[in-house]
Amino acid sequence: MAGPAPYDLWYDPNSVGGDLVVECWISHGPRAGNSSFDPQPGDVVRAGDDEDEPLQARVTRRETNRVWIQLHLLTAAESVA
Amino acid sequence: MTEPLILRDQSLPEILIVVRLGAQTLRDEHLERSAAECHGRWGIWGFSVLEVPYGDYRRLARLRPVVARRRLLFLADSAGVVAAGFPLLPTLDHPHWRLTMSEVSTRQFERVRGVFQGPVENPAWAPPGRGIR
Numbered sequence: 001m002a003g004p005a006p007y008d009l010w011y012d013p014n015s016v017g018g019d020l021v022v023e024c025w026i027s028h029g030p031r032a033g034n035s036s037f038d039p040q041p042g043d044v045v046r047a048g049d050d051e052d053e054p055l056q057a058r059v060t061r062r063e064t065n066r067v068w069i070q071l072h073l074l075t076a077a078e079s080v081a
Numbered sequence: 082m083t084e085p086l087i088l089r090d091q092s093l094p095e096i097l098i099v100v101r102l103g104a105q106t107l108r109d110e111h112l113e114r115s116a117a118e119c120h121g122r123w124g125i126w127g128f129s130v131l132e133v134p135y136g137d138y139r140r141l142a143r144l145r146p147v148v149a150r151r152r153l154l155f156l157a158d159s160a161g162v163v164a165a166g167f168p169l170l171p172t173l174d175h176p177h178w179r180l181t182m183s184e185v186s187t188r189q190f191e192r193v194r195g196v197f198q199g200p201v202e203n204p205a206w207a208p209p210g211r212g213i214r
Contacts (some may be wrong), residue, residue: 013102014129016147018174023122028114048203051105052150066121073146 006030007048008037009067011056020071022047027065039067047071083124083180083185089171097159099130099169100141102151104200116185118120126185130157130169142205144176151206155199165196 007029011026016022024047031037039045039059047069048054057069105111115128119153125190133156142148159169162180172179182189 003152010114012106012111012118013147013151014106015115015118016145017177018144018146020146023118025118027115028118041134043189044085049102049103051103066209071147073150 007046007054008039009045009047009069010072011047011049011069013049013052016071018074021060021068024067024069024073025065027069044067084122086125086172087107087171089175089207091170091171093159093163093169097169098133098136099159099180100133101130101197102148102186102203104153107155107190107194107197109187111138112190112193113185115213116182116195119179120185125179125181126168126183127179127181129150130178130180132178136174138203138205141176148203150209153200154203154208155162155197157199158203162196165192165199165202167193167196184203 008022010029011022046054047057056072061068118128170179
């Protein structure tokens, strides 16, 4: 059985706020070694936790390695369905 | 640079169920990443847990919509968590708490896993497209 789809940023679902905003670290995600990965506020990324299907999210803030994103609670697959 | 740790004016209730979302969420690598992010932000080792207000999981899911997306979760009672040597701090907004650890190590992770039960079915789980029940 295939695992969850690839994603850009790892997030801890327990740290997601009521506004669906969560802080992520680029260095903790699968794009850690990718110097061309440069998310900026307004960009749409895929966020995953190695368990559930990745979610689309919008970058709201960036401080070097730290990125704040707002999750969209539909999976990427659902949002194009 | 770390931020000041601002605590809510809330003491630990006598009975408090806390949950940690997901079936993989207590694995070493997940705890290590969460603890590192906590340390980077506030200078303390710990990770997020959520209070189940009045034992009502649907209320929790209304406060934290992401809760409804996780079918499985781990749960612990606050007394057991604190008795095992892991203080709980009322961080961010309700119902968020932070379980704190003295250090990050596989031994500590093993100990902290011992205070949780599960994974169990999340009573507030709503399959995608179903909304919060």
